[in-house]
Amino acid sequence: MSGDDLQAVCSVHDVADESAREFQVGDQAVVVVKFDGQFHAYLNWCPHLGIELNFMPDQFMDDEGRFLVCANHGALFEPENGHCLSGPCSGDALTAVPLEVRGEEIWVGRAEAPA
Numbered sequence: 001m002s003g004d005d006l007q008a009v010c011s012v013h014d015v016a017d018e019s020a021r022e023f024q025v026g027d028q029a030v031v032v033v034k035f036d037g038q039f040h041a042y043l044n045w046c047p048h049l050g051i052e053l054n055f056m057p058d059q060f061m062d063d064e065g066r067f068l069v070c071a072n073h074g075a076l077f078e079p080e081n082g083h084c085l086s087g088p089c090s091g092d093a094l095t096a097v098p099l100e101v102r103g104e105e106i107w108v109g110r111a112e113a114p115a
């Protein structure tokens, strides 16, 4: 994918520290998370059952803001790399989405759709 395929989704100020928000990017639901001052993006797609992670809008983090969590069966994912640390998909990972910070804007691209 070339960098030209990215699109602006929000301002860096729209995602608070240690939190995450969902954006629709074309036909993909993308979760943008800010953790430890860095932004990361993943498909809103749990590797356990291939369904959305959240029940409530923009509720993706655990209470301490340390992990992304799947509301369905409680899997915990590292915000930095999407790796599942605990839960039924332990050892698997969220699907990373290309993300660039350009000035004050967050741009994301397309991920390869999971199999």
Ligand code: FES
Residues within 6 Å of the ligand: 046, 047, 048, 049, 050, 051, 053, 070, 071, 072, 073, 074, 075, 087, 088, 089
């Ligand atoms: S669907 Fe996410 S942990 Fe089961």
